Amino acid sequence: MQTKAAVKKNKPSGNAKGGFGGWLKFQLHDWAKALKRDYDVYLLILPVVVYFVIFAYIPMYGIQIAFKNYSPALGFADSPWVGLDHLTRFINSLYFGRVIKNTLIMSVYSLIISIPAPVILALLFNEVRTKRLRVTMQAISYAPNFISTVVMVSMIIMFLTPQTGFVDSILRVFGYSAEQSIINEPSAFYHLYVWTGVWQGMGWSSVIYSAAIEGVPVDMYEAARLDGASKLKQIWYITIPSISPTIIILAIMAIGNVLNIGYEKVFLMQTSLNLTSSEIISTYVYKSGLQQAQYSFSTMVGLFNNVINFIILIIANSIAKRVSETSLW
Amino acid sequence: MSKKNNQIQLAASDKIFRGVALVILAFVMVIIIYPIWFVLVASFTNPLEIYQNAFLFWPKEFNFESYKLVFRDQDFITGFINSILYTLVGTTLNVVMNICGAYPLSKRNFKGKTFFTLMFTFTMFFSGGLIPTYLVVDALGLRNTFWAIIIPSAVGMYNIIIMRTYFQSRIPLELEEAAKVDGCTNFRLLLQIVLPLSVPIIAVIALYYGVGRWNDYFSAMIYITNRKLYPLQLVLREILLQNQASDMMDVVSDSGYSDRMMARLGLKYAVIVVSTVPIFVIYPLVQKFFAKGVMVGAIKG
Structure with a gap:
């Protein structure tokens, strides 16, 4: 050189x-x-x-x-060109409606829950005055983040197993009466996926918001107190606006990844009985592509996923730019 | 006077607010801890107890049978050793590559910086997808080798950005210039000045990559069919998730079935504990760097 x-x-x-x-x-x-x-x-x-x-x-x-x-x-x-044959085949296939619906529902649902959850947790942590207690609680909240997907999913399944799982026992107190585990229930799958995700990721995601909250100047709160602003008002008018650039950036990143939902987790949570709710684009790509070796077809399905994802990212970014002057680019 | 009254009221309402916040937090903490605690207790419990009690809080008597079963499982041990190798080699490569990517991008006048940044960042939002990537790895002859796990995930732009931001904000420009004047090459500058100043971020990035490596099952599922190369997570998947069907098959034929079933259940909990312990051992060692490392890198990134 x-x-x-x-x-x-x-x-x-x-x-x-x-x-x-x-x-x-x-x-x-x-x-x-x-x-x-x-x-x-x-x-x-x-x-x-x-x-x-x-x-x-x-x-x-x-x-x-x-x-x-x-x-x-x-x-x-x-390799020989075939044009849009694979796309037409995908759109006309039995699975198209199902995987699109599941992918969209699960991603939107998990965005709506998993963006605010860590912000709220960070705000709660901020109310703990004893530093040691706060740090201990934060450390505890990070723990689930380190659990592997395989272990996480098997914990879900074991806890939901009738007789031996304690979550199943709780559900039965609240009236769940089917003989099989609720993991096999298509109607419960979205909730299971999203809320176990919150359990696992909330603490870890709150780290960054806690740091942002600590960066808010203290004298702003003092001034607000003198003006008679209650705690709730301080949070609403000082803390949240101060950390909103962080929230927006992370939200755009999350939205840009909206269709890349945790397929590794969904894949493991699938059982033959819940597939109507649990088959998503990426697990479908894996199955049709690698298990059935339809390379071209599943590349098309993956591309479809990727392109929509990219468009959503651009839209989210331009909305954020217009509304708040914070954006990725 | 009324203002003072107001302040007193305010203090009272703040106290209530804080009280409510603490109650909610306590509730959240229980929800986070209990499942983990349950697994831990169940692994030390006679599996019969798990069947008898819905909730476990403390083992009636410590029972190590499940752990003995784990360490007798040859697949588990092979997987454990493989995963240690994958994690050590993989994380080392990750960190080195991450530094190679982050340091040039952190330099103030590095020609082509914008180009490289764009080129790397684009990969965060658009990718070839599962199948084309698989075909490339296959074409390189990596499939069913140790390196199929290591190389395809050698570095990620997200972590490069975090480290680059840290370099930029923590290494003073004057230091760089002084070193330049003394005729120090960029490479020596990196090794002797930048890296020693960046231990916190290196530790944090290593933890990120390391946890990802240890917990990864998907790339092995795609690229590895040779059982001798299985990482721990694939072995876990077999033990924890795949044997359910075959368990149910031999219900009828066998009188020792319920005993085996119970032993299996205990084994599952013990397996989870043993496979997760390494991360929880390393995490506290790295944790003290978090305040210094992540915050700077993440917020400004």
């Missing part, structure tokens, strides 16, 4: 004048200088660039097989 930089440097160094050619020369010269000065920084970033090219951009290039009939022998580029 060093020698390349040296060679480039020997080229005549044009100035910005002289049209495109001059501009190009100027740019090259500039790059040569940068390469020479910071060659070690470029060496550092090289493996990361290579990684993203191989494991992010080549797969993106491979998305073209969604419009082709992929054959392993021919590879991404040479």
Whole structure:
């Protein structure tokens, strides 16, 4: 890299004048200088660039097989084109309505619950004056975050097992009477997915809001107290507006990932009896793609998911920009 | 006078508010702790008790049978060792790559910074998806090798951003310039000045990646079919989630069934504890860095 930089440097160094050619020369010269000065920084970033090219951009290039009939022998580029056949097949398939509905319901439901929950928890933590107690409670609330998906789902299933699961016993006190576990109940699946997610993630997500709340200047509260603002009013008019940029950024990120819901968890929570509620786009991609080896078809399904996701992200960002002047870009 | 009265009223209402907040928090804490506590107690309990009592608070007598079963399970031990290797090697690679990505992007005048930032950030929001990624890994011949778990998740832009922000806000520009004047190369600057100043963020990032590695089952499920390479989470999945059907099959034929069933239940709880303990051991060691590490990186990012 060093020698390349040296060679480039020997080229005549044009100035910005002289049209495109001059501009190009100027740019090259500039790059040569940068390469020479910071060659070690470029060496550092090289493996990361290579990684993203191989494991992010080549797969993106491979998305073209969604419009082709992929054959392993021919590879991404040479497989024959079939246009939108796979998309039509997906839209006309029995599963289309079901997986779209489940994906949308579960993602919207979990957004509505999981965005405010950690904010509320952080506000509650803020009311604990004894620092030690607060720190202990926070540490406890982080714990579920470290439990693996496999363990989390098996805990859900074990606790819901009739006879031995304590959550099942509680449910029965409140009138659940079916013989089987409620995990098999399609009507309960959304709630199970979302609320166990809150149990697991709420504490950890609250960390960032707690930090933001600590950053709110104390004299604002003092001034408000002198003006006779109650605690609730202080929270509503001082704390929440102060931390709202953090909330909005995290909310946009969450909304941008709206359709990438925790398929690893959903996949493990699926039983043959709850599939009408639990089959989502990504688990469908896995099953049709890797278990049944319909590579092109499931790439199309995945692309469909990805594109909608991206559009939602852009919309969410532009709304946030208009409403609050906080946005990702 | 009325203002003073007002303040007194205010103080009273604040007290009520705080009281309500504490009650709600206490309730939340119970909901968070009890399931974890239940698993812990159940693992030390004679499985018969789990059948007899809906709620467990303390084992009647400590029973280690379930743990003996765990450590006799060869698959579990292989998985445990594999997962330690995956986690150590994988996390090391993650942290090194993360530094390689974050340090250049944190430099003030690094030509191409915007380009690289855009290139990396785009991958946070758009990806090739499961199948094309799988086909690339397959084409590279990684499938069913140790590296199939390690390499495809070598680094993530989210963590790069956190670390970059930390570098930018914690390493003073003057320090960098002084080092430059002394003829220090960027690389030496990184090794001798930036990294020693960044221990908190490195610890936190390592924890993020490490927990992700230890808990990952999906990439192994996709890329690994050789049982000798199974990570712990895949073994757990078999023990905890997949054997239910076969358990029910041999109900009729067998008189020792209920005993086996009970032993199985105890085993499940013990397996959960043993597989989760490593994370809960490491977490407190890293926790003291959180205040310094995450907050700076995360909020400004």
